[in-house]
Amino acid sequence: MDTLELLLHRRSNKKLTHPAPNAEQLAQIFQAAFRAPDHGKLQPYRFIVIEGEGLKRLEVLLKAAAQELNLDEKQAAKAEKICGQPMVIAVVAKIDKTIEKVPAWEQMLTAGCATYSIQLAAQNLGFDNVWITGKWVDGSALRQAFECGATDKVIALIMLGTAKSQPDKEPKPVNPDKFVRYL
Template sequence: MDALSLLLNRRSLPKMAAPGPQGEVLENILRAGLRAPDHGALTPWRFIVSEGEGLQKLADILVAAAKADQAEEAVIEKASKAPFRAPMVITVVAKVQPSEKIPTVEQHISAGCAAHAMQMAAVAQGFAGFWRTGSWAYHPVVREALDVQGDDMIVGFLYLGTADCREVKAPERELSQFVEYL
């Protein structure tokens, strides 16, 4: 798949099954994340890969967060199942580095670029994925469990696996509604 086709036809697929990326394919995905734009070469990222038993550990963290909020049983149940929507979840964390020149927001954006690059690398190698954030990314119980401190931020949970549903064509958007020229 050529890069332009990949970018112009990007879609998130919500249903994934095993297998997930492994070996060299997974390394390519992680290396793509490390190539994200990075002002000042701060490398402000951390990638936490959950698969196998790691998915259960992530589920336990989400359940603990839901219980800390005294959530309804349906929310707790949803939290317990969330990581199992794919055989792999990569939690992408903006690991903010002290800098007088590069503001925190740029480091958060850089980590977001890393998440996007990893999703595109997965798709380019025949896998599917979707990037989810949601309230769990900001929850203090989740942040503490994943050692996300201070200005660090979970920018997303990247679910990866083999497509288990039919891909729907991306909607066309009219450029004139989004583009201006000076």
């Protein structure tokens, strides 16, 4: 797929089924993530691939986070939807606040760019996905399972798989006039 075509037609899709990317496809997806802009070449991110039995463990962790953080029933119920997907890739931003040359916000942006690169590479390989967060990413058991340090932040749970069906509508073009200015 042409790069511009991919960017213009990318969209989120929560209605996923098997298959998910295989090991070779995941290797390509992560290579794309490693190409994200990265001031200082810090690679301030880690990726956790969750599939099979790992999805059952993730569901337990998300439900524990919902209880710990006093989330409502609707939020807690989303754990089952998330873990009912073929694959989830968690992205942890590894922030080092002691690096003066590369402030924490730049490191966070790099992790975000790597996350988006995962989405684009997966889409290019024929897999639909959606990037979600939610308050439960701050659950202590989840952070422990993801081996998060004190300054680390879980920034994404990417649900990934094959589209059950294609969306009915094409994405609507956005008028850039409200967002673009020239100096």
